[in-house]
Amino acid sequence: DIQLTQSPSFLSASVGDRVTITCRASQGIGSYLAWYQQKPGKAPKLLMHTASTLKSGVPSRFSGSGSGTEFTLTISSLQPADCATYYCQQLYSHPLTFGPGTRLEIK
Amino acid sequence: EVQLLESGGGLVQPGGSLRLSCAASGFTFSSYSMSWVRQAPGKGLEWVSAISAGSDHIHYADSVKGRFTVSRDNSQSTLYLQMNSLRAEDTAIYYCVHCSGGICLQKWLDPWGQGTLVTVSS
Numbered sequence A: 001d002i003q004l005t006q007s008p009s010f011l012s013a014s015v016g017d018r019v020t021i022t023c024r025a026s027q028g029i030g031s032y033l034a035w036y037q038q039k040p041g042k043a044p045k046l047l048m049h050t051a052s053t054l055k056s057g058v059p060s061r062f063s064g065s066g067s068g069t070e071f072t073l074t075i076s077s078l079q080p081a082d083c084a085t086y087y088c089q090q091l092y093s094h095p096l097t098f099g100p101g102t103r104l105e106i107k
Numbered sequence B: 001e002v003q004l005l006e007s008g009g010g011l012v013q014p015g016g017s018l019r020l021s022c023a024a025s026g027f028t029f030s031s032y033s034m035s036w037v038r039q040a041p042g043k044g045l046e047w048v049s050a051i052s053a054g055s056d057h058i059h060y061a062d063s064v065k066g067r068f069t070v071s072r073d074n075s076q077s078t079l080y081l082q083m084n085s086l087r088a089e090d091t092a093i094y095y096c097v098h099c100s101g102g103i104c105l106q107k108w109l110d111p112w113g114q115g116t117l118v119t120v121s122s
Helices: none
Strands: A004-007 A010-013 A019-025 A033-038 A045-049 A062-067 A070-075 A084-090 A102-106 B003-007 B010-012 B018-025 B034-039 B045-051 B058-060 B068-073 B078-083 B092-099 B109-112 B116-120
Touching: A004 A084, A010 A019, A019 A033, A019 A084, A019 A102, A033 A062, A045 A062, A045 B109, A070 A084, A084 B045, B003 B092, B018 B034, B018 B092, B018 B116, B034 B078, B034 B109, B045 B068, B045 B078, B045 B092, B058 B068
Parallel strands: A010 A102, B010 B116
Antiparallel strands: A004 A019, A019 A070, A033 A045, A033 A084, A062 A070, A084 A102, B003 B018, B018 B078, B034 B045, B034 B092, B045 B058, B068 B078, B092 B109, B092 B116
16 A cells, blocks of 8 residues: 655645645656645645645645656645645555645634 | 535444435536545545546556445436445545546646535444
């Protein structure tokens, strides 16, 4: 099974900050990585797929990069609405796996 | 607009069974793979199962293999998850998710239903 790790697990940042979350895979997964945002009490929502393609309607302050085993999700200018937990997911092979999540708090 | 509406959750005793349903609308259900993902209280996301559009390819997480069965009725645009031999660790919100890739590989999972809570407790 492909394991995903995320760092940091918790992040506290100020409005306007540039924030980066890293996701690492235990083996190469090409670009078959997605990022999801989950707010408390809500279902996850897709932000990014195939590592760097922003879902339509997602603010352009979100960007993704990487391939192989290392990926990043960047928020260029943090907004209050970005307070959430972020998960990466590999879609390279079954079983599909998620990273443990990064909880993002606004200072 | 794609809509996924789960139902069937509730309280069940350890060793019991439960059947979840997911009613889909807003897209051609019979053309897409579907998946179940769960989230234990206060925990992260755990993928549970995936089923191809024609039910010819099915995958399960090791944690549920042999106990859970995924199925679908394309004529009713409905996805199911039959859960047997339930354990306390199966307590979670169960989400029904639309897959954009074949057997949910290579693309993304979107959108997600609102989830249904399964509680396994005596």
